[in-house]
Amino acid sequence: MAKKRVVSTTINGRQVEFLCEPRQTLLEVLRDTLELTGTKEGCSNGNCGACTVLMNGRPVVSCLVLAVETEGAALETIEGVAPVEGLDLIQQAFLENAALQCGICTPGFIMSTKALLAENPDPSEHDVRFYLSGNLCRCTGYDKIVRAVLDSARKKKLAAAAK
């Protein structure tokens, strides 16, 4: 067993230092060491998107990132999406549009949606489908997820206009 390393990151806005072996993935450290189990594991080889988190603002599948690679990075997980009180508008839209059944894919979809809307605040249905094609959902047939993402965009625009 290789020696453990200390890694310093920012997770959901807080400075976090953790110990990990070089072979450990970010997903494993998030879930097992840091107890951030909201990030889900569906395949561990980059094909389902359930483990999506944001690393320096960009979506990554945390099962394909080694934990040691996150030295100095800013990470955001599903646990950091909601404000102190209430929910983020994306989370609200997922609930209102019944965009989850079992919910195991939901954290990953919400993280990808967050990244999409940061890049493109006004996506078309096609944009949404293209951007989210790395996230698998086996329950919903995606219909209500796509609607929820479009609804999130609209909600964010309304909220921005109201400010």
Added chain:
Amino acid sequence: MSTVEHGKAVEGPNGNGKPYKVIGTRPIRHDGVDKVTGRAKYGADVRLTGSLAGVVLRSPHAHANIRSIDVSAALALPGVRGVVIHKDLCDPGNRMLELGEGAVNLRHLSNNVLAADKVLYRGHAVAAVAADTVHIAEQAAELIKVDYEVLPAVVDVEAAMLPTAPLLHVDLLTDELGQTATKPSNIAKHFRFESGDIEKGFSAAKLVIEREFRTATVHQGYIEPQNATAHWNADGHITVWTSTQGSFTVRQQVAELVGVPVSRVKVIPMEIGGGFGGKIRVYLEPVAAILSKRTGKPVKVLMNRSEVFEGTGPTPGSYILVKLGVDAGGKIIAAQAYMAYEAGGYPGSPIGAGAMCIFACYEIPNGRIDGYDVVVNKPQTSAYRAPGATNAAFAMETVVDEICDQLKIDPLEFRLNNAAREGTRRVDGPVFPRVGMIESVEAIKNSEHWQTPLTGKNQGRGVASGFWFNCGLKSAASATVNADGTVSLVEGSTDIGGSRTGIAMQLAEALGIAAEDVMPTVGDTDSVGYTDVTGGSRVTFATGYAAYEAARDIQRQLVERAARIWEVDPKQVAYEQGSIVGPGGKKFTFKELAALVNKTGEPIIGRGAVDPEGCGGAFATHVVDVEVDPDTGKVQVLRYTASQDVGTAIHPSYVEGQIQGGVVQGIGWGLNEEYFYDAAGTMKNATFLDYRMPTCYDLPLIDPILVEVPNPGHPYGVRGVGEVPIVPPPAALANAIAHAVGVRMKQLPMSPPRVLREILAKKK
């Protein structure tokens, strides 16, 4: 449904003119916030102090005898705490156990959990290790030496039925129409359903079409892999945390396999990341339990994705032959099917259900169905959404379509002309009560989709129908009235798609309170009454029924309490729309009386326990438009509309969701998904990259049409909805492809190379 109705979801209409306050509305689900914030705890999220990690060693061979297993090197590795093999389980005997959506032979189940003297498929579990970390456990598993005598494998149903095929079980004697055969074979069972006289029927027919079909093994594809954490306490009590479709069935299976009474096992159901029939039978739970017994510590075992593909139960590949005879007007006179389903390593494919469903959409005056359950060197099959019915519908609905084409009959008119209706007798015997086949066809006929012509090049439209039984089974619920006018509901159905809300809504409706005022919890096996699996499209029907009964029980007690407070005869008091009314204009609202309950006597707890008949079968008719690329064979789905008789839609969003999800699984099954095997019986595509399920980029929106024909067998008319949506899609797609490019696909999946091959063959 084809336009995006932003923001309307929350206070949707309680449509269809129903006389209900809560039913038909779309409240936010009670577990919603936990699931969008990452707080909900699924099976893999369980963390117990001092727990060990377990890893399962699996067979690299599809068929082999186990000569010996040497675990000494694994045990010697620092950090390893224990190793178990088959003999650490207890022999449950050669008995059948009903799991709710199919029964299992307990000895086979035990052999499937850890192989005894023989492995029957690649991925078959052989041994398991518990260690301080999962990395150590993985390393230790590699150190276990298994001496295999490799045997020839057979992974295809037709090959397995040949007399020359390698035998999986030397003691498997075919149950041949009720007689036990004398020589072993891979055919576990051959049965026959018959009605009328098919010879006569076919000879009177104007047109007879006979076709052969083949379908590949496919997986449920739930995103959350199997998992189990178990703690075998020093007092002999075992606690199991797992994500399952049925905590009580897990309890029973674990008890049987480790040899303790059921009361010694407590199963705590965690949130479950999809199941679709695949999370009913146990794999890891008994292994985690005996590892915990061996080590004295809690043990957590998780599967990875390839273990899920290779080590859990997919749904069978099949061979089906359908022969259909109609008169000049297109009325079915005779129908015959020969169906052989792969069971996997042990008998028990869903051939029985497939055979009962294949002709169920139609009136068949003369019919015969022969069914074969065949073992092959593939994982033991499990239920998958309407198990057995999708394979069958692919065959039958394609032949129906060909007949419509040849006789130039509109496919919807054909269905209306031949539809099963109240009083229709299925070939296997049962007579239908009031059912909605005709309504599901008419809804498509009236749909905007059907009435909009399709004109593009290489585009085609296909129609198909499907049937699934649904089931009732046992459910229990209890509900406590709180002083603030709310009700805490505990029910036993693990919730995969929002069912706790659908159940809470039925309780709320019966009490005349708001859905938000009911707090539903899914109980563990020590805190709620026995409840069968979440499967068979039964939960909203049966557990909803139990919640309704619990509400009625609360009503009775509230009436009595009000009478006591008012000092009148309870006969003078009634429960009316959320209020308790007595003589002389006396009245309490539910909330007012709830506040008085604990001040005026004993707590009020309602109980509901049901085993309802009358679940009512479900029918669906789908229409799909596709465009086929003639150069690559790729099929693009352009538009999809699915109509279904849903009984009463309690929470319409989740009913729509069931239909949309089922349709897309059916599209995946139809167009892409398949287990690829090499000659040695190794699955070559055990990842989500190569076993390709539909992504959102592959699909259009899916338009559901909810046809509400209330089910007389339920107080609110609920009918199971979850399974039948997967049944029609492969056939509907095949028919659409035929109309787009003129080739009839007879094998699933209709992947680009297969479609292209047919297109090129036709050109020649």
